[in-house]
Amino acid sequence: MIGIWQSASQTYLLGLCIVTTAVFALPITFAPLRWARLMRWRIPEHTDLAVYFGRCLGCFILIVEALMLRAALAGTAIVPTFEILVAIFAGMVLLHVVGAIQRIQPWTETAEIGLYSLLLALTLGFFPVAA
Structure with a gap:
């Protein structure tokens, strides 16, 4: 099971990087409260x-x-x-x-x-x- 798609590992990393950068890293870094609201946190009630x-x-x-x-x-x-x-x-x-x-x-x-x-x-x- 481990490594069954290893031939595409670089492509996987590139895709994962693009998605997680867009969905998590940039929003959490530059607009954490806006991201939190999108994730359904109630601000400021949800301490x-x-x-x-x-x-x-x-x-x-x-x-x-x-x-x-x-x-x-x-x-x-x-x-x-x-x-x-x-x-x-x-x-x-x-x-x-x-x-x-x-x-x-x-x-x-x-x-x-x-x-x-x-x-x-x-x-x-x-x-x-x-x-």
């Missing part, structure tokens, strides 16, 4: 929406943690793991800068601009490159 988004984010963080642990212990996929971390930290810097400019986040979130900038710089400094 569980914050819990839902937090759990979703937490799951993705745990996936990244597992990738880092595997790369650190076994050296498996170390370059892609660093690429993912660079993308995450750069995105988090941008996200927190936008939130600061819009004045829609507490000062603690604005302070994280420095944290994510430092993590981005460290990750780039430790990035494994071929000799």
Whole structure:
């Protein structure tokens, strides 16, 4: 059963990427409350929406943690793991800068601009490159 359609794996990934980007990633990133309303959350009555988004984010963080642990212990996929971390930290810097400019986040979130900038710089400094 596993891999029975492996010859089309790249096509599958492309299609999955297009659909999930359009339906989930872009709307949740740029219009989370509008997306939530489309998904039938009642805003602002459904305060569980914050819990839902937090759990979703937490799951993705745990996936990244597992990738880092595997790369650190076994050296498996170390370059892609660093690429993912660079993308995450750069995105988090941008996200927190936008939130600061819009004045829609507490000062603690604005302070994280420095944290994510430092993590981005460290990750780039430790990035494994071929000799």
